Amino acid sequence: MKIRGHSARARVVRSASVVLFSGVILSACATPNVAQTGFLTSYEMLQISQEAGAVKVVTSPKETLAVYSSIIIDMATLVDKRLTPAQEEAMRGALEGALVRELGVDRRIVTEPMPGTLRVRYAITEVETSNVALNALTSAVIGAVDYGSLALEAEVVDAISGERIAAMTWARGAKATNVLGAYSTTGNARALAPDFAKRLARLVSPTMPG
Numbered sequence: 001m002k003i004r005g006h007s008a009r010a011r012v013v014r015s016a017s018v019v020l021f022s023g024v025i026l027s028a029c030a031t032p033n034v035a036q037t038g039f040l041t042s043y044e045m046l047q048i049s050q051e052a053g054a055v056k057v058v059t060s061p062k063e064t065l066a067v068y069s070s071i072i073i074d075m076a077t078l079v080d081k082r083l084t085p086a087q088e089e090a091m092r093g094a095l096e097g098a099l100v101r102e103l104g105v106d107r108r109i110v111t112e113p114m115p116g117t118l119r120v121r122y123a124i125t126e127v128e129t130s131n132v133a134l135n136a137l138t139s140a141v142i143g144a145v146d147y148g149s150l151a152l153e154a155e156v157v158d159a160i161s162g163e164r165i166a167a168m169t170w171a172r173g174a175k176a177t178n179v180l181g182a183y184s185t186t187g188n189a190r191a192l193a194p195d196f197a198k199r200l201a202r203l204v205s206p207t208m209p210g
Contacts, residue, residue, distance in 0.1 A: 032126055032171045034151040037079050039123040040167055041155065053172035054151075055199065059209045060165050066206040070117045071107040072159055073099050077123040079153075087186050091124060094190035095152075098197035106206055113159035118204065122154035126171070127189045149173040150189040152196055156204050166203050170196050 031054045036043050046056035059065070076092050083091065099120065100109055110117060128148040151171035157164050172195060174188030203209060 031173050032128060032149040032151050034126050034169075034171050036169070037123065037125050037153060039077060039079065039125070039153045039155075040169070041164060042167075043169075046167060046169060053170065055171075056169045057203055057210075058167050059203050062205075062207060062209050064165065065204055065209050068116050068118045068158075068165075068204075068206070069107055070110045070114065071103050072110055072113065072117060072119045073103065074119065074121045077121070079123050079125045080127050083127060083186075087127070090186045090190060091127060091193075094186075094193040095122075095124070095196070098193040099200070102194070102197040102201040103204075105201065106204075115160060117159035118165060119157050119159040120154060120200070121157070122152055122200075124150075125153055126151040127186065148186075148188040150192040150196070154200055156200075166209075168200060168203055170199060172196075 033054070043056075045058040047058060049055040049057050073096065076095055078088060099122075103109065103120065107118070113119065127150055149172065152169075154168045154170070155164060156166040172192055174192060
């Protein structure tokens with residue numbers, strides 16, 4: 001009887017672990033629900049995009065975008081004030097590097113406004129960091145359980161006139177497959193920076209915008 005009782009308890013524990021693990025995976029991939037921050041000059045024309053995460057976009061025709069051969073990338077505005085200086089620096093570095101790589105494919109990166117130049121202004125609106133201590137504690141049993149997420153707003157304008165050319169609000173939950181990122185507070189959020197940069201680059205592509 002003791003053996004059967006022990007087996008029953010073991011099955012209950014295993015079942016509970018499976019339920020917990022399933023819930024963790026779903027929460028790890030959950031998209032943050034971030035309200036408008038007021039960073040963009042307007043949110044009225046943004047259209048919901050049917051893709052992973054929570055994305056809303058507006059852009060100009062390719063004829064307009066093709067006129068621009070260079071682009072300026074501003075320093076990120078930090079709306080989420082919960083980050084430590086080290087976390088802020090890590091996020092800024094990841095986003096700037098990703099934007100330079102992706103936006104530099106179609107256009108020359110410059111630092112001074114001139115005719116035919118776009119300017120990218122963007123804001124880090126929310127960073128959900130990973131609980132490293134908790135992930136270390138649960139690793140031996142079910143793996144990391146706290147992943148994090150990232151949300152941003154971006155606006156692309158004519159560097160001379162200031163006329164808006166495109167805009168986007170973007171939010172995505174961290175990928176549960178990015179296991180190593182869960183052992184750094186901003187690891188998973190930083191891993192999402194290339195996804196944001198690629199989406200923004202596609203939005204202002206001179207040949208296939210959208």
